[in-house]
Amino acid sequence: MQCVLVNDSGVSVPLGDGQVLIFGRSPESQVSDKKCSRQQVKLLANYKDRTVLVTQLGANPSFLGDQALGRGQSGRLSEGETLYLVNLDYPFTLQFFDGSSGASSPAPAKAKESKTKKDEQRDKPKRSIQDFFAPSPKKVWWADSLPLTYLCTNAVKRPSSQEDEVSAKRVCPNGSSDGEDHSESVIEEKLKQLQEFAERASGHESAPSAARGSSPCTKDHWEQTGNLMIFTAAGVVAREKVRGKKLALILMGASSPPNRAKILYPEIQPKLASLLKDGFKVVFFTNQMGIARGKLRPEVFKSKVEDILATLKLPLQVFVAAGSGIYRKPVLGMWDHLCEKANDGITVDKTQSFYVGDAAGRPVNWAPGKKKKDFSCSDRLFALNIGLRFHTPEEFFLGWKPAPFTLPTFDPRTCDPNTCLYDPPDTSLTSSQQEVVVAVGYPASGKSTFFHKHIVPKGYVYVNRDTLGSWQNCVSACERALKEGHCVAVDNTNPDPESRKRYLDVSQKMGVPCRCFLFTTSLEQSKHNNRFREMMPGNKHATVNDMVFHSYKNKFVEPSLSEGFSQILKVHFVPGFQDGKSEALYKQFSEG
CATH class of the missing domain: 2.60.200.20 (Tumour Suppressor Smad4)
Structure with missing residues (x-):
């Protein structure tokens, strides 16, 4: 036919x-x-x-x-x-x-x-x-009121076409109600068949659900928490052992026809089926910033997820970070949600679990055949943050030897809260005489926190471009404060001699010394600080994009006494945390 x-x-x-x-x-x-x-x-x-x-x-x-x-x-x-x-x-x-x-x-x-x-x-x-x-977006996308077609997709093969007919009548707002008298019996039969399928896939015969620790999920469904989207296929069972992998691994290959799901390696499906039979729960974790940026519609991506799982014909779970923040790998938001809210209360045994992903930090030509450089290291770092064994797809599915890789230069786990705050250590941070202090440092290098904690409480007038709007306004505010007899703290990045000269000229004109506070935080740590601030509740700092960081790097010229400074004090980043939870978050790799 x-x-x-x-x-x-x-x-x-x-x-x-x-x-x-x-x-x-x-x-x-x-x-x-x-x-x-x-x-x-x-x-x-x-x-x-x-x-x-x-x-x-x-x-x-x-x-x-x-x-x-x-x-x-x-x-x-x-x-x-x-x-x-x-x-x-x-x-x-x-x-x-x-x-x-x-x-x-x-x-x-x-x-x-x-x-x-x-x-x-x-x-x-x-x-x-x-x-x-639809009358309301919530009636389309939220799990508690999804149309039945999203709750009963082809992620698990349907045993009969009659169920499709019932689904169609339930989801079509203008459809007839014929068949409603027998729909309940059809659904009950479907649930029974789904449970039998899950038992076969995981290697179990029919047995009381308590013996397995959790009952299989009875229907495909999407749910959403903030910018985290979760798809759970019918037949998924909570497990102590979890194997995570990056969804992009089995998305379309380079030669795949448009809009069709294609499995990257033929070894993937039988390997996943074998894991399910061995008692593993298989979970996909994927970052999809394109959704937050408006380049990828959620319903299109959801459809692709459903198509992939329909091709695999296995009961799997998919976590999608649809934006920046706590859920985006390698930060552990998705993992924590899985363990705390999406595994039926069963504790995951990390000693038996492992992670497979293709964002592994491998360099160009990491294998014969002119292999491209990995686009990031987020999968390897995700596993490192969790504390799981890590494999690349080639290592796990094809049996290749481990490839070389590179980790980020900044390791947040090594950040020492006992580091000396400034150098030389015998210098006084403030002066009893009128002066100007000019900061030099990356965005998110700790300048504002340092000034508000150590300098502003001593009576210094705080000058900052974020609040005043332009460097011209900052220079005017500095001159006005000096005329009124105050000390001044200038909290801007000031990467080059030209930007610093504006305040040196004002201080020389007013006859007061000018010191430079050079914040030594590296580019990598400043970007980490920026992401950490973004994830903290009640954050009042504006998010800084990468272009601003690299603009500072390109303009930076290390300050010297020859510019006219009376002293250059090096200030080191020493983290302070509200509680153990925020400290644990800071010490996670946040970008691959």
Whole structure:
């Protein structure tokens, strides 16, 4: 049997049985209208009942006949019916062909009828754009009210097509309620089959759930906490042993067709199945900053996750850090959430668990064949933060020898709170005479904390560009304070002689000495401090982007007495923590 979507222009789109296809604007569809997304709909054909489940992904609505779909909604397209790809344009009619006889179902008559649907719609009252979308985003994406199609996807193979029919009727807002009388019995049968599947996958016969420590998850579902998204497939069982790996490992390879999930190595699926049989829980952890930056729509990425798990046909769990902060690897937010809230209260045995990831800090040409440099070291550092054994995909799945790698130059675990604060140590931080103190140092090198703790309480006027807006205002404020007889502390980065000369000129004009406080915090530690501040509750510091850090590095010229300073004092970063939890967070690698 064959299943195709066809249009009047002769375009024919084949759909495999039980295989997901993302369909939209492309040369293959001959649709170039930008109102139609390249990822407009997700299609899943069911040859047994001769239907296709259509899930809307694009921003503008698709139509099943005259039924509009909003983003995240699903409906079932029956044989001979027409899918309008976007709005009421670009009709594709569903046809099934029997392979034995070559005969097709009586689809053409309906296809011809469907061509007039757009004309009929012109006579209907115009609808608001809100009619094409779910009433509230929470009804689309939050786990407690997801449409059933997101709760029962192909991550575990369905035992019968009848369940798909029930799902379609439950998720289609304009669909009929036929079949509701027997839907409960169908769902109960599905749950029973899912549990049996989970038991087979994990190597257990039917047994009381208490003997395994946890009952299998009964349905696929997404949930979200802040910018952390979690997908749990039906059949997932909480375990003491956890194997984590980076989701990108099994995303599309370089030669993979667009919008199709492809397993990178054929060894992956049987290896994961073997781990499940041995009593492991398999968990994916992935960073997806593109979601927070608006470059990747959450529903598109969710669909890809579901497609990958449908290809693997294994009960797995996926953690997605959809932005910066505490959940982004290598920081342990995702791991902590797994252990504390997503493993049914079962403590993870780290001595038996391990981590596999491809962001391993390997240099260019780390293996024969002109291998590219790893884009980061975040996976290796994630495992290091947790305290797990680490393997690369090549080491674990293919048996390759360990490759060379490089760790970051700054190791937060070595930060010593007993370091001498400044050098020379016998120098007085403040003066009884009027003076100007000019800071030099990276953003997030500890300047503001140091000044507010040690200098400003002694009566120094605090001058800072973040509060005054420009260096011109800072210079004016410095001169005004000196005229009023105050000491001045200038808390700016001041990387080069030109920026420092402005305050030297003012101090010389007013006849007072000017000292330089050089903050010795390195670029790597300053960036770590910036990420740490970002993750702390109640943080009042603005986040600094990498461009600002590297701008300082490029402009930096070490200050000297020849510029006119009366003294140069080197100030070292000495961390102080509110509690043990914040100290533990600071001592985690925060960027790979």
